[in-house]
């Protein structure tokens with residue numbers, strides 16, 4: 001099922017089966033080059049597979065953008081321990097709703113991606129961790145896995161290649177923090193989602209203390225095309241240093257919200273105007289979050305000349321993140337938007353380390369009173385101070401994920417914070433659009 | 438404790454899905470799938486899951502208290518989860534939450550007297566591009582307006 005009309009400006013690689021009749025069925029997959037990449041990879045050496053992924057310039061699509069080929073090469077293949085593959089399908093970053101579609105419309109592409117990773121690092125078992133709210137996707141994935149076993153694409157001696165692989169689904173139960181890789185591994189092992197100290201990284205000691213490749217759903221889904229058409233072809237879709245396409249989720253005040261597969265380096269302006277159909281109700285753009293709520297916000301002026309890729313966003317001191325693009329029009333109350341984000345991080349902090357547990361709690365409390373008009377001048381300074389003191393001082397990146405947007409909202413929209421002080425009502429209260437009241 | 442044959446089959450499969458000696462890994466899926474059948478995580482369920490995966494009930498409780506989807510108290514037959522996080526907020530998700538509460542005559546986290554409905558304000562549920570979004574039990578509903586919500590809830594009321 002399609003949730004939004006595709007755009008002619010898309011580059012359909014991972015989504016090319018979207019909208020086909022019975023796109024999730026194995027027959028559809030096999031009829032459209034499905035599992036041919038696995039067969040090709042089975043004839044390659046592990047190093048050749050990894051080199052192809054390196055050549056593709058694929059970078060992790062879960063948020064951090066780490067080069068995937070390099071990550072796979074860190075797995076010590078001579079380790080006597082079994083090696084595992086873990087798929088991160090927790091998809092909890094506000095603004096992000098893409099992995100859901102990849103699983104729903106093309107689950108076999110994900111299975112094939114996992115098999116390719118298995119060949120690359122000599123792993124024979126894997127788990128797809130799916131957030132608990134996505135129960136229907138667990139059913140879809142279980143069905144696809146059963147089809148793959150029945151068709152000889154999972155299990156023992158797959159298609160006579162001598163390669164064995166077992167794959168399972170595993171459900172989460174409501175926790176944003178469990179998207180963080182080491183918390184996810186704890187959750188997989190039946191524990192609270194409290195992250196692990198690193199090193200050792202998952203590549204060395206991951207699931208059940210064994211060497212583990214852990215990637216985002218979208219990252220694995222790119223592997224079949226990379227192997228089938230070559231890493232260079234995938235790289236050429238994007239720009240130097242960032243290959244391929246990115247699943248981009250447009251949300252907020254935009255005419256055509258939806259998930260679109262765009263080549264890396266796609267101009268932000270064109271994305272908003274042409275792919276997304278421009279800002280709703282003929283309004284002007286005020287602000288833009290490029291990759292999920294943890295990324296610093298950009299002003300409309302900062303979007304000038306920006307492109308959707310890692311470097312362009314880094315130059316603007318923000319991140320491409322998970323591809324969750326959140327668009328805010330001129331009537332948006334930035335204080336309210338920021339307040340809601342701080343409430344989220346306070347709720348999701350796992351409580352393990354003090355700077356994050358206390359920091360997110362206080363940011364939430366102060367934002368609530370500032371928004372309500374009960375704040376003081378000093379509060380604005382305090383928000384920045386607390387956030388800056390969290391940066392780099394927390395056990396896992398969730399602390400930074402709260403602090404970075406906080407700092408950016410105060411720095412870039414300070415006037416709006418001041419306008420809320422001394423009992424003054426929200427200036428956007430009567431605009432009637434979006435984040436009011 | 439006795440569970441449905443389907444759930445027992447699911448448990449059996451889960452216990453085989455992890456490396457030998459790592460049965461504890463099955464705990465969270467077992468709790469969530471069992472909760473769907475029982476309506477809540479009861480003391481009895483905690484003890485049973487603890488026994489099956491080879492940990493103490495305390496170790497199960499510690500996990501239950503961490504995850505927002507696991508709950509010790511029963512919820513309504515239809516659990517209405519309204520997202521008010523950023524993308525939904527920008528499309529009036531907070532007003533939708535207010536509307537839902539008013540319509541059902543209960544507050545956030547409340548359960549109607551007849552046990553039919555409950556409401557929960559939730560964080561991003563992965564439906565941001567089709568905001569505002571709600572989930573009723575596991576079913577997603579996208580681009581929800583107050584009118585659409587009324588129709589949905591009225592339809593469920595009639596069903597009983």
Ligand SMILES: Cc1cc2nc3c(=O)[nH]c(=O)nc-3n(C[C@H](O)[C@H](O)[C@H](O)COP(=O)(O)O)c2cc1C
Pocket residue numbers: 059060061062063064065066088089090091092093176177178179180181182214215216217219220396397398401
């Ligand atoms: C708080 C937090 C939440 C995260 N949530 C997710 C998530 O939902 N999905 C995801 O793939 N990665 C998430 N990540 C990133 C993962 O830790 C990890 O970097 C990623 O899954 C690695 O895969 P990749 O290299 O393919 O991106 C999260 C990180 C943090 C700090």
Ligand code: SF4
Pocket residue numbers: 177195348349350351352353354356357394395396397398399
């Ligand atoms: S930064 Fe936050 S989420 Fe991460 S370990 Fe510390 S308290 Fe937990």
Ligand code: FES
Pocket residue numbers: 094095096520521522523524525526560561562563564565568570
């Ligand atoms: S913000 Fe509501 S579904 Fe993502």
